[in-house]
Amino acid sequence: xxxxxxxxxxxxxxxxxxxxxxxxxxxxxxxxxxxxxxxxxxxxxxxxxxxxxxxxxxxxxxxxxxxxxxxxxxxxxxxxxxxxxxxxxxxxxxxxxxxx
Amino acid sequence: xxxxxxxxxxxxxxxxxxxxxxxxxxxxxxxxxxxxxxxxxxxxxxxxxxxxxxxxxxxxxxxxxxxxxxxxxxxxxxxxxxxxxxxxxxxxxxxxxxxxxxxxxxxxxxxxxxxxxxxxxxxxxxxxxxxxxxxxxxxxxxxxxxxxxxxxxxxxxxxxxxxxxxxxxxxx
Amino acid sequence: xxxxxxxxxxxxxxxxxxxxxxxxxxxxxxxxxxxxxxxxxxxxxxxxxxxxxxxxxxxxxxxxxxxxxxxxxxxxxxxxxxxxxxxxxxxxxxxxxxxxxxxxxxxxxxxxxxxxxxxxxxxxxxxxxxxxxxxxxxxxxxxxxxxxxxxxxxxxxxxxxxxxxxxxxxxxxxxxxxxxxxxxxxxxxxxxxxxxxxxxxxxxxxxxxxxxxxxxxxxxxxxxxxxxxxxxxxxxxxxxxxxxxxxxxxxxxxxxxxxxxxxxxxxxxxxxxxxxxxxxxxxxxxxxxxxxxxxxxxxxxxxxxxxxxxxxxxxxxxxxxxxxxxxxxxxxxxxxxxxxxxxxxxxxxxxxxxxxxxxxxxxxxxxxxxxxxxxxxxxxxxxxxxxxxxxxxxxxxxxxxxxxxxxxxxxxxxxxxxxxxxxxxxxxxxxxxxxxxxxxxxxxxxx
Numbered sequence: 001x002x003x004x005x006x007x008x009x010x011x012x013x014x015x016x017x018x019x020x021x022x023x024x025x026x027x028x029x030x031x032x033x034x035x036x037x038x039x040x041x042x043x044x045x046x047x048x049x050x051x052x053x054x055x056x057x058x059x060x061x062x063x064x065x066x067x068x069x070x071x072x073x074x075x076x077x078x079x080x081x082x083x084x085x086x087x088x089x090x091x092x093x094x095x096x097x098x099x100x
Numbered sequence: 101x102x103x104x105x106x107x108x109x110x111x112x113x114x115x116x117x118x119x120x121x122x123x124x125x126x127x128x129x130x131x132x133x134x135x136x137x138x139x140x141x142x143x144x145x146x147x148x149x150x151x152x153x154x155x156x157x158x159x160x161x162x163x164x165x166x167x168x169x170x171x172x173x174x175x176x177x178x179x180x181x182x183x184x185x186x187x188x189x190x191x192x193x194x195x196x197x198x199x200x201x202x203x204x205x206x207x208x209x210x211x212x213x214x215x216x217x218x219x220x221x222x223x224x225x226x227x228x229x230x231x232x233x234x235x236x237x238x239x240x241x242x243x244x245x246x247x248x249x250x251x252x253x254x255x256x257x258x259x260x261x262x263x264x265x266x267x268x269x270x271x272x
Numbered sequence: 273x274x275x276x277x278x279x280x281x282x283x284x285x286x287x288x289x290x291x292x293x294x295x296x297x298x299x300x301x302x303x304x305x306x307x308x309x310x311x312x313x314x315x316x317x318x319x320x321x322x323x324x325x326x327x328x329x330x331x332x333x334x335x336x337x338x339x340x341x342x343x344x345x346x347x348x349x350x351x352x353x354x355x356x357x358x359x360x361x362x363x364x365x366x367x368x369x370x371x372x373x374x375x376x377x378x379x380x381x382x383x384x385x386x387x388x389x390x391x392x393x394x395x396x397x398x399x400x401x402x403x404x405x406x407x408x409x410x411x412x413x414x415x416x417x418x419x420x421x422x423x424x425x426x427x428x429x430x431x432x433x434x435x436x437x438x439x440x441x442x443x444x445x446x447x448x449x450x451x452x453x454x455x456x457x458x459x460x461x462x463x464x465x466x467x468x469x470x471x472x473x474x475x476x477x478x479x480x481x482x483x484x485x486x487x488x489x490x491x492x493x494x495x496x497x498x499x500x501x502x503x504x505x506x507x508x509x510x511x512x513x514x515x516x517x518x519x520x521x522x523x524x525x526x527x528x529x530x531x532x533x534x535x536x537x538x539x540x541x542x543x544x545x546x547x548x549x550x551x552x553x554x555x556x557x558x559x560x561x562x563x564x565x566x567x568x569x570x571x572x573x574x575x576x577x578x579x580x581x582x583x584x585x586x587x588x589x590x591x592x593x594x595x596x597x598x599x600x601x602x603x604x605x606x607x608x609x610x611x612x613x614x615x616x617x618x619x620x621x622x623x624x625x626x627x628x629x630x631x632x633x634x635x636x637x638x639x640x641x642x643x644x645x646x647x648x649x650x651x652x653x654x655x656x657x658x659x660x661x662x663x664x665x666x667x668x669x670x671x672x673x674x675x676x677x678x679x680x681x682x683x684x685x686x687x688x689x690x691x692x693x694x695x696x697x698x699x700x701x702x703x704x705x706x707x708x709x710x711x712x713x714x715x716x717x718x719x
Contacts, residue, residue: 056240059153066161078268163398170412235390
C-alpha cells in the first residue's frame, strides 16, 4: 500500500481544480460539474483513510456523499432547466434579476 | 509495485481530465472529461480495495448523475454558450486565491510529514488477502451502525426528487 | 524503470489466463454477433414464410463474413458539422462498455475472466449501463436533428427502465444472498430451484426491462426507421456503424447472460438436484449428434460442390462438439471437467433461448409509441418491481418462520407475486381513472 500522503495530495489536487472551476467559470452547468469534482476529492480521502485504518465507516460516508451528490445534481439541474426556460441563459453573471 | 503503477496511472488520468473539465469551452467536452475523471477515481477506489464503492461510483455517479448532466446539456441551447466568454471577470483574482489555498493545504500536508510524533498516521493497513468481503462489510456497517443516517439520506433523496420535479415542471 | 518492467512481468505471469481469455472474447465476439444477425434474419424469414439469405455459403452460412467485409471497405463519412472527437469516441465507448461487461460473466463454472469478484453481477450491470454514453454522445456529435432526438429518446428510455431492471435484480439477489456470480448459481443449486420460478414477477420485469434497455423491438423507439431514419445511428456509416451494431448485439448477450445467471439457473441443468433426471446429462451430445446427422442428410441436396463440402465441414464440427460434450460422461480421465463442459452447454443454450425470445417478440409485436413506452415504464413496471421487492422480502421472512426452503418457498412467494401484480394493476387502473384520456394526446415535444 502506498503512503497515505499520495492519496491526500491527489484529493487536494482534484479539490483545488474543482474550486477553481467553481470560482472562475461562467457556465452554471460547468460550475455544478466542478462541485462534483470537489465531492469526488473528498471521497478519495475518505476511502484512503478507510483502507488505512481498516474500518469500512469511511466507505459508508463516501456512499452518503454520493447520495448527496445525486440529490444536489437533481435539484441543481432542475433549477437550471427552470431558469433556462425563463431567461434563456445558463451563464451565472447574467442571473442578476435581484441586482438593481 | 503494481499498486503504484495503477495508482499513478489513474491519478494522472484523474488530474489531467479534471483540469480539462474546467478549461474546455464546449460543455459536452467538459462532461466527457468529468466522466473520465470519475472513472479514474473509481479505479483508485478499486486500487484501495473498495470494490463496492467502485461499482457504486460507476452506477450512480457515471451512469446516473452524469447521464442527467448530459441530458440537461442537450436540453439547454449550447451553440450560443460556446461562442461566449468561458471565464468570469474575476478569474485572475479567484485563480490566485485558489492557488494560495492549494499552497497552504499542500504545505500543511508536506510539513506534517516531517514533524516527529504527529506527522502522517502510520497505521499498518490490513494485507489484501486478510480483508473481509467488501460489499458484506459495507452492508453490515451501513445497516447496523449507520442505519439512522441511511434513513435520513433516503428522506433527503425523496425531498430532492420532489424538489427537482417541482422545479423542472412546466408552469401551467 | 527496472521496477516497472518487473511489475509488468509479474502482472503478466499472474494474470496471463484472463488476458488470453479477454483477447479471445474481443476476437470472437464480432463473429458471434454476426452469426446472431444471421440467425435473426433466418428466423425473420421463417416467420414471414420466405428463405432469407441463401447465396453466400450453404443456407447463407458465410453471410456474416461477407457483411463484415462489406462494412469494413465502405466509405467512412464524417459530417462536416460534426464534433470530430466525440464522433470518433462515441461508437468506441459503446462497444467498449459492452465488451467490458462480458468480463464479469461466467460461462460455466470454469470460464470466467474476472474470477470471483465480490461485486459480480453489479459489475456486469453497471459497466454495461455505460453504453448509454456512446448512444447519447454519438447522437449529439452528429449534429443532426434525427440523431439528437434518437439519442434523447434512448437516454430517457434507458434511465427509466434501468430502475425497473435493478429492482428486479434486487429481488433475485434476495434469494441468492450474494453478489458473486458463482455463489448465485451455487445458491440455486442448493435450493434445487431456479430463482425465476421463485420470483416470476421479477423475472417478467427484468425480461421487459432488458428488451427496453437493449433498444429492441417493440421498444426500439430510438432507432425507429419510420420516424427517425435510424435514430442516433443516422450519420454513422461503415465501420463506426458496425461498432454500434456490435455493441447492440453484445448487450443482448450480456442481458441474456445476467437473466440466465440470476433467474434461469446459470450453468445448471434443469432440476439440478433431481437424481432420476440425470439422463438429461446425455442430452447435449445427443442433440449435437442429431444436428450433425441432419447436416449429413442435407449434403447431397446442395447444388454446388463447394457447398456440399462446407455442409460436411459443419457436420464434422457438430460431431467434434458432440465428442467434447460426451467425453466427461464416458472417459473417466475427463470426469473432473464434467461441470465445466456441460455447464457451458446449458448456459449457452439458455442464453440462446432468451435471445430467440427477443427475436420472436421483434417479429410479432408492433412498435410502441413513445408516451406509451414511458407510461408502461413509470406507471406499471417501476411500481410493480418496487412492490415486488417488498412482498418477496415479506414472503422470505414468512418462509423462514415456517422453515421452508427450496421448492417449498413457492408456497409463500407465489401468493406474494400475485399480490404484487394485483396491487400494481390496481395502481395503474386508478391512475388512468384519475387522469382521463385526452381525446387527442398532445404531441410531446421530446417524443
